[in-house]
Amino acid sequence: MKNKKPIEIGYTQHLSSKILKCKIELNIRTPKNFPDGKRQYPIVYVLDGAMQFYHMTGTIEALERCYQIPEMIYIGFNLSDRWGLSTPSKLTDQQTIDDYGNPNSGNAHLLASFFEKELFPFAEKKLQASPFRILSGYSLTGLYTTWNFLYQQHLFSCYHASTPSLWWNKGELAKKMPLKINKSKGFKQIYIDVANESSNHVNHIKKFYKLLNNSAPKQIRHKLQQYKEEGHVSVSLPGFHAALRFFFYDWNIEFSINYPTKTQFKKHYDGLSKRYQFQAKASEIFLIQTAHYYLEVKNKSEAKKILLYTQEQYPHSNKAKELLKL
Secondary structure, eight states: OTTOOOOOOOEEEEEEETTTTEEEEEEEEOOTTOOOTTOOEEEEEEETHHHHHHHHHHHHHHHHHTTSSOOOEEEEEOOTTHHHHHOSSOOOOHHHHHHHOOOOOOOHHHHHHHIIIIIHHHHHHHHOEEEEEEEEEETHHHHHHHHHHHHOTTTOSEEEEESOOTTGGGTHHHHHHHHHHTTOOSOEEEEEEEESOOHHHHHHHHHHHHHHHHHOOTTEEEEEEEETTOOTTTTHHHHHHHHHHHHTTTOOGGGTOSSOOHHHHHHHHHHHHHHHTSOOOOOHHHHHHHHHHHHHTTOHHHHHHHHHHHHHHOTTOHHHHHHHTO
């Protein structure tokens, strides 16, 4: 067919890792208006990222359009040694060895080092990454995500552990968890999902969460959700959507105020900026819509304040300039 034009979602870029001793193919998606000056962006880092790319980037796009989450960047990649890099300890459970053989294991610390020393500096230099980071992992990489939450809390702010393999070495993370969680510092969030799966898999996740629920300090927000209509492969789709909504539960000011004033806009998003460590902004479209409302109800003074505030947030906003002339 003539006049066909591809729909661009993202791109791939390779990063050579001295730590992992291989070349990593990164799947990257940026917001439509990236870059926006010197603005920093939150990034969701997704393990098993090639498999998850389409549904997760679609979810991000949809939630951005609905103003439920900030504009963010997706970086996903697969692991060359998934068993080895996802697992925090050497495999000792004989039943697992009988079921899966004796795969390489116990190198989660190398993946954590790759994030900190190679991938984060790349994202900061090339993608204007903010200090606010989300980690998402599925199944075996969900085990890594949970381990990272307990042992490497300085690396990420939020964690999405999709149906994590917490049965690893007979549930060793749960056994060690209360001691680690009590030493937690700073505001963290973790969302765990699980499907309609084997009782052994589900019970280990529920045991871990029960201990977390009983011992987590107040600065840790956490939730476990079971999707009984989903299977092990499909659960990450609704789980990722719910995780983002959970992490940014108070992002959209519309939930509490239909037509905010300029003062209310500023107070809300200044507070979010302080909490999330990047510049939080109302969408330009919502600001313009709100200014239109105040013009319609003959409150030109408030409309002008919002339009001037819009210009502060979006210096190249032609819509704000046009309305200020009215």
